[in-house]
Amino acid sequence: xxxxDKTGIRLIEAVQxxxxxxxxxxxxxxxxxxxxxxxRMIPNETDCEDVCQDIFxxxxxxLSGFRHESxxxxxxxxxxxxxxxxxxxxxxxxxxxxxxxGEIHSGSxxxxxxxxxxxxxxxDIRERLHDMIDQLPVHFRIALTLFHLEDMHYNExxxxxxxxxxxxKSYLFRARKSLRKxxxxxxxREEIWIEST
Amino acid sequence: MDRKHLxxxxxxxxxxxxxxxxxxxxxxHLNTCDRCRSLLHQYQILYDELAREPENxxxxxxxxxxxxxxxxxxxxxxxxxxxxxxYVIFTLLAxxxxxxxxxxxxxxxxxSFSKLRILPExxxxxxxxxxxxxxxxxxxxxxVCLMTxxxxxxxxxxxxxxxNRFFEPLKYHIH
Numbered sequence: 001x002x003x004x005d006k007t008g009i010r011l012i013e014a015v016q017x018x019x020x021x022x023x024x025x026x027x028x029x030x031x032x033x034x035x036x037x038x039x040r041m042i043p044n045e046t047d048c049e050d051v052c053q054d055i056f057x058x059x060x061x062x063l064s065g066f067r068h069e070s071x072x073x074x075x076x077x078x079x080x081x082x083x084x085x086x087x088x089x090x091x092x093x094x095x096x097x098x099x100x101x102g103e104i105h106s107g108s109x110x111x112x113x114x115x116x117x118x119x120x121x122x123x124d125i126r127e128r129l130h131d132m133i134d135q136l137p138v139h140f141r142i143a144l145t146l147f148h149l150e151d152m153h154y155n156e157x158x159x160x161x162x163x164x165x166x167x168x169k170s171y172l173f174r175a176r177k178s179l180r181k182x183x184x185x186x187x188x189r190e191e192i193w194i195e196s197t
Numbered sequence: 198m199d200r201k202h203l204x205x206x207x208x209x210x211x212x213x214x215x216x217x218x219x220x221x222x223x224x225x226h227l228n229t230c231d232r233c234r235s236l237l238h239q240y241q242i243l244y245d246e247l248a249r250e251p252e253n254x255x256x257x258x259x260x261x262x263x264x265x266x267x268x269x270x271x272x273x274x275x276x277x278x279x280x281x282x283x284y285v286i287f288t289l290l291a292x293x294x295x296x297x298x299x300x301x302x303x304x305x306x307x308x309s310f311s312k313l314r315i316l317p318e319x320x321x322x323x324x325x326x327x328x329x330x331x332x333x334x335x336x337x338x339x340x341v342c343l344m345t346x347x348x349x350x351x352x353x354x355x356x357x358x359x360x361n362r363f364f365e366p367l368k369y370h371i372h
Contacts, residue, residue, distance in 0.1 A: 027260055035255050049255060053263050057270060129246050148247035177205055180243055 008072030016063050027056060033073055033150060034080045040145040041084035043134055051087055055080045070159060074152070078160045081142060088138065125183065132182050140175040143168055203233045208240055289351050296343050 011029065014022030031052065038051050058079055066075055133141055139161065146152045146160065158165045203226060211223050227234050 024260065027263060031255055031259065036251065039251055039253070049259060049262070052255065052259070053266050056263055057267065060267070125242070126246055126249070129243070133247075144247055148244065149250070173206065173209060176209065176240065176243060180239055183243070184239065 004073065005071050009068070012063060012066055012072060015060075030073070030076050031056075033077060036145055036149050037077060037080040037142065038084055040133075040141045041081070041138055042087060047087075051084060054087075055083045058083055071156070073150070074156045074159060077146065077150070077152075077156075081160050085138075128186060129179065129183065132179055136175055136178070139163075140171050140178075143171040144175050147172055202230065203227075203236070205236070205240075208233075208237055211237070212240055212244055285351065285354060289347060292347060293344060 008029070011022050011026045015026050034052050034055050035048070038048050038055070042048060042051055059076060062079065066072070070078075133144065136144075142161065143157055146157045147154075152160075154165045154168050157168045161168065203223060207223060211220060227237060
């Protein structure tokens with residue numbers, strides 16, 4: 001158990017006792033994680049903050065349900081993930097989608113804004129990459145976010161997404177491969193991708 | 198390893214930092230193969246970008262808005278819970294009264310209250326009695342059992358549904 005987990009458990013205990021400052025600390029500590037999950041799963045930014053608030057309300061209601069079976073961050077991420085899935089189901093967003101490499105087309109991306117400056121090139125790659133990530137199916141997006149941004153292990157992601165570890169690995173593998181291939185297809189013409197490597 | 202190019206899976210394993218007995222071979226191959234080194238570089242850029250913090254973040258008012266929502270929700274739930282508690286208590290009282298009137302003879306009950314002072318003697322004589330089986334167990338124990346079950350259920354209901362679930366957020370609603 002690392003320091004963050006200890007702090008998380010201490011905060012949950014304090015929040016359960018009704019300590020308001022502990023609750024504020026709790027929000028401060030975990031809002032970044034929740035926001036990352038929501039941002040990746042719900043592309044509509046206007047709804048992001050409302051969904052984040054809904055997740056915190058859900059967490060408060062379920063505090064007594066935390067059984068120390070997982071890390072606090074994993075437990076929170078699972079609640080956030082399920083809440084976002086419910087939101088997307090309500091909005092009738094297609095959830096079960098399978099993306100094979102090459103399915104994401106960069107044809108819709110504007111290529112005229114490229115500039116020679118390295119900073120702009122990097123920024124351009126970043127923007128295009130985020131556009132491409134947004135086009136990936138939800139499960140691919142969330143697996144990428146939890147692994148790369150939140151430094152979670154395969155088994156933690158599998159627990160959060162309620163999937164076998166092998167499936168999570170497969171999602172990550174295919175998502176990265178697909179993103180690289182699309183970036184390569186896009187930038188091969190511009191020679192930026194090659195130059196930057 | 199030298200002759201064949203690295204698979205993408207091998208590159209992911211290497212970049213993920215997963216302990217692999219082939220890591221040494223991978224490094225050796227990368228030192229000698231431009232194609233695989235280029236692929237590794239491309240994935241390295243991809244990894245760096247994926248790990249980059251998003252530029253947009255939650256608004257500065259997020260915490261305040263959250264507290265306000267919790268406060269409003271708690272007040273609503275408190276009002277609902279109060280109303281709901283009254284319904285539950287009223288229903289339980291009505292059910293208890295009905296059971297009581299159906300199964301218990303009030304006159305004999307009042308009479309038995311007056312005999313409370315000789316209760317230990319009655320209990321002892323009951324225990325010593327050789328004809329316990331002559332007492333109808335259903336008629337005697339059903340009201341008591343039902344009332345006990347109702348009381349236990351109502352305690353669980355009040356505790357689980359009303360107190361734990363709905364009164365919990367109240368702790369945070371006044372700041």
